[in-house]
Amino acid sequence: xxxxxxxxxxxxxxxxxxxxxxxxxxxxxxxxxxxxxxxxxxxxxxxxxxxxxxxxxxxxxxxxxxxxxxxxxxxxxxxxxxxxxxxxxxxxxxxxxxxxxxxxxxxxxxxxxxxxxxxxxxxxxxxxxxxxxxxxxxxxxxxxxxxxxxxxxxxxxxxxxxxxxxxxxxxxxxxxxxxxxxxxxxxxxxxxxxxxxxxxxxxxxxxxxxxxxxxxxxxxxxxxxxxxxxxxxx
Amino acid sequence: xxxxxxxxxxxxxxxxxxxxxxxxxxxxxxxxxxxxxxxxxxxxxxxxxxxxxxxxxxxxxxxxxxxxxxxxxxxxxxxxxxxxxxxxxxxxxxxxxxxxxxxxxxxxxxxxxxxxxxxxxxxxxxxxxxxxxxxxxxxxxxxxxxxxxxxxxxxxxxxxxxxxxxxxxxxxxxxxxxxxxxxxxxxxxxxxxxxxxxxxxxxxxxxxxxxxxxxxxxxxxxxxxxxxxxxxxx
DNA sequence: TGTATTTTTTTTGTCGACACAAATTTTCGC
DNA sequence: GCGAAAATTTGTGTCGACAAAAAAAATACA
Numbered sequence: 001x002x003x004x005x006x007x008x009x010x011x012x013x014x015x016x017x018x019x020x021x022x023x024x025x026x027x028x029x030x031x032x033x034x035x036x037x038x039x040x041x042x043x044x045x046x047x048x049x050x051x052x053x054x055x056x057x058x059x060x061x062x063x064x065x066x067x068x069x070x071x072x073x074x075x076x077x078x079x080x081x082x083x084x085x086x087x088x089x090x091x092x093x094x095x096x097x098x099x100x101x102x103x104x105x106x107x108x109x110x111x112x113x114x115x116x117x118x119x120x121x122x123x124x125x126x127x128x129x130x131x132x133x134x135x136x137x138x139x140x141x142x143x144x145x146x147x148x149x150x151x152x153x154x155x156x157x158x159x160x161x162x163x164x165x166x167x168x169x170x171x172x173x174x175x176x177x178x179x180x181x182x183x184x185x186x187x188x189x190x191x192x193x194x195x196x197x198x199x200x201x202x203x204x205x206x207x208x209x210x211x212x213x214x215x216x217x218x219x220x221x222x223x224x225x226x227x228x229x230x231x232x233x234x
Numbered sequence: 235x236x237x238x239x240x241x242x243x244x245x246x247x248x249x250x251x252x253x254x255x256x257x258x259x260x261x262x263x264x265x266x267x268x269x270x271x272x273x274x275x276x277x278x279x280x281x282x283x284x285x286x287x288x289x290x291x292x293x294x295x296x297x298x299x300x301x302x303x304x305x306x307x308x309x310x311x312x313x314x315x316x317x318x319x320x321x322x323x324x325x326x327x328x329x330x331x332x333x334x335x336x337x338x339x340x341x342x343x344x345x346x347x348x349x350x351x352x353x354x355x356x357x358x359x360x361x362x363x364x365x366x367x368x369x370x371x372x373x374x375x376x377x378x379x380x381x382x383x384x385x386x387x388x389x390x391x392x393x394x395x396x397x398x399x400x401x402x403x404x405x406x407x408x409x410x411x412x413x414x415x416x417x418x419x420x421x422x423x424x425x426x427x428x429x430x431x432x433x434x435x436x437x438x439x440x441x442x443x444x445x446x447x448x449x450x451x452x453x454x455x456x457x458x459x460x461x462x463x464x465x466x467x468x
Numbered sequence: 469t470g471t472a473t474t475t476t477t478t479t480t481g482t483c484g485a486c487a488c489a490a491a492t493t494t495t496c497g498c
Numbered sequence: 499g500c501g502a503a504a505a506t507t508t509g510t511g512t513c514g515a516c517a518a519a520a521a522a523a524a525t526a527c528a
Contacts, residue, residue, distance in 0.1 A: 014481060014518055015307050018295075043509070052483045054288065057511090058295050061252075065299030073249050074489050074510060086388075093389035096334065104326075154320075155327035159393045248488060248511060277479070286513045291481090308480060308519050 017055035022062055024049065029068050029079055030165055032172045039076040040069065066162060082170060084224070090166060091220075095213035097160040098144070102209035104151035106197045113150035114198055120146045121194060125187050133178035137171045143190060147197070167220075174223040189215070251289035256296055258283065263302050263313055264399055266406045273310040274303065300396060316404060318458070324400060325454075329447035331394040332378070336443035338385035340431045347384035348432055354380045355424050362417045367409040370417060375402055377424060381431070401454075408457040423449070 025045075028034045040060065046053045060077050063069045071077040083090075105113070120143040127135035141164045148157045171178065189212045196205040259279075262268045274294065280287045294311050297303045305311040317324075339347070354377040361369035375398045382391045423446045430439040 017482070041509075052481095053510090054482055058292060058481095061292050061295045062299055065296055075491090076509070089387040089389060092338075093387060096330075100330065153323040153327060155323060155393060155397065159389060163389065251512070275479080286511095287480090288512055292511095309521090310479075 017051055018058045018062070021045070021049060021051070021056050021059035025059060025063060026068065029063070030168050030172070032169060034079045036079050036081045036169075038079045040078065041076060066165075068165075082173070087224075090163065090170075091217045093159070094163045094167060095210065095217065097148075097156060097163055098209045098213040099206050100156050101144070101148040101151040101153075101160055102193060102197065102205045103202050104153055104156070105147045106200050106202045106205035108152045109150040109197055109200075113146070114194070117143065117146045117150065117194060117197070121187075121190050124190065128183045128187055133175040134172075136178060136183060137168055137175060140186070141165075141168055147193070150197070170220060174220075177223050177226065185215070186212075251285055252292045252296070255279070255283060255285070255290050255293035259293060259297060260302065263297070264402050264406070266403060268313045270313050270315045270403075272313045274312065275310060300399075302399075316407070321458075324397065324404075325451045327393070328397045328401060329444065329451060331382075331390060331397055332443045332447040333440050334390050335378070335382040335385040335387075335394055336427060336431065336439045337436050338387055338390070339381045340434050340436045340439035342386045343384040343431055347380070348428070351377065351380045351384065351428060351431070355421075355428060358424065359421050362421055368406075371402055371405045371409060374420070375399075381427070384431070404454060408454075411457050411460070419449070420446070 025034070025040075034040070042053045042056050042060070045056050049056070060069060060071070064071050064077065068080050069077050070080050105117075120139065124136065124139040124143050127139045144164060145161060148160045151157065189208065193205060193208045193212065196208055259268070259274075268274070276287045276290050276294070279290050283290070294303060294305070298305045298311065302314050303311050304314050339351075354373065358370065358373040358377050361373045378398060379395060382394045385391065423442065427439060427442045427446065430442055
């Protein structure tokens with residue numbers, strides 16, 4: 001059981017129920033606290049979070065819309081599987097969104113966007129320094145999410161966030177081997193991206209994002225290739 | 235009240251309730267039978283579709299996830315507005331998805347994909363011949379959806395479908411002036427795209443999709459520019 | 469008559485209960 | 499003992515009801 005699950009049973013503000021369940025489940029899914037394929041029992045969840053099944057079901061519908069769970073009709077909904085066979089479609093979309101959001105950030109960013117982006121980058125650098133792989137994964141996501149926000153295109157942003165989440169789940173699988181690559185390189189690449197965004201150099205931002213994406217995709221590929229266990233099983 | 239609303243009150247299969255409500259509402263929203271900004275009364279809807287509020291609420295959650303309705307906490311959910319001020323973000327994403335899906339279709343399509351695509355194209359050509367603007371909008375969507383399916387990338391596909399739906403809603407606003415452009419041109423462009431996909435000529439497919447998207451964006455821009463009524467109001 | 473405050477109404481968010489479907493176990497025939 | 503049919507159990511899909519929150523109406527007051 002995760003930490004959030006053991007929260008105070010009663011006294012939650014009206015209307016926050018669905019959001020609460022959504023957040024708990026989302027975190028547990030992305031942290032792999034709930035393994036892919038795990039069936040989600042509504043009644044059990046209702047008891048655990050001490051609320052009725054109605055808000056739980058609505059949260060599940062929302063998660064299903066984002067592809068984080070799969071609903072089997074008249075049967076339990078399960079945590080979405082990681083489709084190793086079609087990872088290339090994920091990498092393809094991820095790379096394109098890296099590029100597009102960084103491009104548009106260079107074009108459309110406003111003054112305070114850079115403040116936020118730099119703050120996220122500082123957190124990422126801190127995580128690298130601390131050799132904290134889990135924090136690196138989380139802060140890296142937030143860094144790119146901040147860039148996506150500065151890009152000011154909600155369509156790209158929502159897809160990108162979805163992809164970053166999926167990536168977070170994937171990296172979580174291999175986080176233990178996340179340190180021995182060369183994460184310092186990512187810090188430098190991030191700095192370059194920030195500089196090109198600030199200079200509004202669209203083409204350079206694009207190129208850097210492309211390289212950066214290739215780096216990350218390559219690293220994930222290596223981590224998977226090194227691990228010949230049960231790729232198909234999941 | 236739309237046609238679907240007046241369906242047989244009782245006797246629907248178990249588990250199909252949410253899907254049914256979702257389909258009804260989605261159609262009415264995209265057809266502008268429900269105008270943007272219209273509040274959706276759950277009780278009223280429940281009576282109209284003769285079912286309880288529970289499946290209705292779940293359908294609304296799903297629609298909210300796709301951005302077709304907006305949920306105001308403790309207040310009624312309303313049909314999503316059309317954001318004329320940020321249409322450029324829509325056009326940008328739409329153009330990119332036109333390109334990417336057509337590219338990937340040229341790369342990844344399989345034999346029977348072309349059969350489906352050609353069938354959709356035939357329906358589109360028929361609509362043009364019949365001067366049926368509404369059918370043109372609908373069949374054009376299905377044509378590009380078929381290409382997106384052949385592209386075999388669910389991430390792009392889901393975003394593209396969302397954009398096509400949003401576009402359907404937008405075009406529906408101006409469908410009356412959809413004839414007097416030159417829709418015959420679109421038929422030819424579609425044919426060229428099919429040919430380049432079949433030839434697996436990725437670059438040509440990309441270029442054609444780009445042109446095609448520019449055409450459509452331009453047409454929508456013209457339709458909006460010609461109409462100086464209540465752009466801001468909606 | 470206009471404005472602030474209280475009351476009423478409307479509508480959402482949540483709950484507990486029941487019905488139905490699928491999975492599981494038990495029973496029965498051989 | 500083994501396989502098929504029946505019964506039980508488990509868990510989802512839907513319902514009607516209630517409580518809280520917001521909006522609307524009514525009232526009080528200047």
